[in-house]
Amino acid sequence: MGGMELTLELAEKVLASQPFSVLLGTRLTAFGAEGATLELDIREDLRQQNGxxxxxxxxxxxxxxxxxxxxxxxxxxxxxxxxxxxxxRPAAGAVLRAVARVAHASKRQATCTCELAVLDEDGVATLCAIAQGTVIAVRA
Structure with a gap:
């Protein structure tokens, strides 16, 4: 790691290097001190049996x-x-948006929250899921 700061440009390169994210067409739409926002278009092949x-x-x-x-x-x-x-609630819409923020961080670990919403064709967001997780710093 060597004290390297994760910039928007580097974060976009990391996302582009993830084959699964590329497959889904994921976009990094916000990144910085406030956290990160990912979006992806909801396609037919990403749906379950109820649509x-x-x-x-x-x-x-x-x-x-x-x-x-x-x-x-x-x-x-x-x-x-x-x-x-x-x-x-079921996720039905045009775009999925995941907005994650750091709730607390130490040198080795960060606890983050994430709100997942679907946007309709007019850009109106409906909250459909909430997540919380732990991120660990990997040392060489």
């Missing part, structure tokens, strides 16, 4: 947004230590 966005996609978005938020406090060499997610 809602699959819970695994919500979990992925929470996991990744939490880890990027943790990186704002700990630097780029981080991994998810674990997270929990609570689904509040």
């Amino acid at each position: 809602y966005l699959h819970g695994g996609v919500l979990s992925y978005a929470a996991d990744n947004a939490i880890t990027f938020a943790g990186g704002t406090a700990l630097g780029p060499a981080v991994l998810t230590g674990g997270f929990t997610i609570t689904y509040l």
Whole structure:
């Protein structure tokens, strides 16, 4: 890690280096001291049998947004230590937005929260899940 700061440019490169994120078409739409926001378009092939966005996609978005938020406090060499997610309502809309923030950080670990919302065609957000997780600094 060597004290390297995780900038928006570096964070975008990290996201682009994740094949699964590329497959889903994930975008980093905000990154900085306030945390990180990821968005992805809700496509037919990401839905479950009832037409809602699959819970695994919500979990992925929470996991990744939490880890990027943790990186704002700990630097780029981080991994998810674990997270929990609570689904509040079915995710139906055009875009999934995951907004993660650092609640507390030490030198080795950050605890983060994440709100997941779906945006309709007019950009109106509906909260559909909340997650909380721990991000761990990885030392060489």
